[in-house]
Amino acid sequence: MAASSGRSLAEVQRRVSEVHHGTDLEQQLRFYDGWAAEYEQDVIILHYEAPKLAASCLASVFQGPSADALVLDVACGTGLVAQELQAKGFCRFHGLDGSQGMLDHARRKGLYQELKQCMLGQEALPASSGFYNAVLMVGALSEGQVPTSVIPELLRVTKPGGFVCMTTRNNQSNLKYKKQMLQLLDDLEQRGLWEKIRVQEVEQWERATAEQEATGGSGYISGVVYLYQKTPSVGF
Numbered sequence: 001m002a003a004s005s006g007r008s009l010a011e012v013q014r015r016v017s018e019v020h021h022g023t024d025l026e027q028q029l030r031f032y033d034g035w036a037a038e039y040e041q042d043v044i045i046l047h048y049e050a051p052k053l054a055a056s057c058l059a060s061v062f063q064g065p066s067a068d069a070l071v072l073d074v075a076c077g078t079g080l081v082a083q084e085l086q087a088k089g090f091c092r093f094h095g096l097d098g099s100q101g102m103l104d105h106a107r108r109k110g111l112y113q114e115l116k117q118c119m120l121g122q123e124a125l126p127a128s129s130g131f132y133n134a135v136l137m138v139g140a141l142s143e144g145q146v147p148t149s150v151i152p153e154l155l156r157v158t159k160p161g162g163f164v165c166m167t168t169r170n171n172q173s174n175l176k177y178k179k180q181m182l183q184l185l186d187d188l189e190q191r192g193l194w195e196k197i198r199v200q201e202v203e204q205w206e207r208a209t210a211e212q213e214a215t216g217g218s219g220y221i222s223g224v225v226y227l228y229q230k231t232p233s234v235g236f
């Protein structure tokens, strides 16, 4: 990860709160294009650990040689998730994101064998059904970002028996989104399409961008990592 910049926490908080404030997709992706060069320095200031937490969660349950596993990183941004997974022995990555600026930075890492632009929630994922051993979506399932309608697509492109790892936040303005997400996760489980393997609640997920979003005056919001396994006998 990049070294920390000279920006103050307040400057970074101001910048990040822009992304969550009801812009349309085109504006939002332009925002990410403009943020790409400083994204990694800024998330250090925010103590954003979601890529590391998701990678550890997947690695702790993954069966078989991780070096052979083909991993799809959805909303890959600058590539922090692949970086964390590489440290755990994974090395075959494909990435998707809507922001060309973010994809350009991810490409420079040299970790992804394939990177594609994709408007998540608006189009199907550009992948065959049952293609990936693991699919991760970190930091992008939240209010004002990618709609929950992408979740069945994450499941579709995962191999039977493969894993889907997702994160979301518990802050006030994301509670409605999180409830909708949970209903969908449960519905897919009740239909026998996948099984919940792990739910990891994390108190200090990242520094809050506004005081009213923080948990009990801590200055942090909490978040959660979900890990599901696609039913081995499922026919897609």
Ligand SMILES: C[S@@+](CC[C@H](N)C(=O)[O-])C[C@H]1O[C@@H](n2cnc3c(N)ncnc32)[C@H](O)[C@@H]1O
Pocket (backbone or CB within 6 Å): 025, 028, 029, 032, 050, 051, 074, 075, 076, 077, 078, 079, 080, 081, 097, 098, 099, 102, 118, 119, 120, 121, 137, 138, 139, 140, 145, 146, 147
């Ligand atoms: C907070 S960043 C997370 C990046 C990376 N997964 C990480 O954890 O560092 C969110 C990413 O989602 C992408 N994104 C947000 N909404 C999107 C959408 N509807 N379609 C495609 N990409 C989107 C942004 O371009 C950005 O790269």
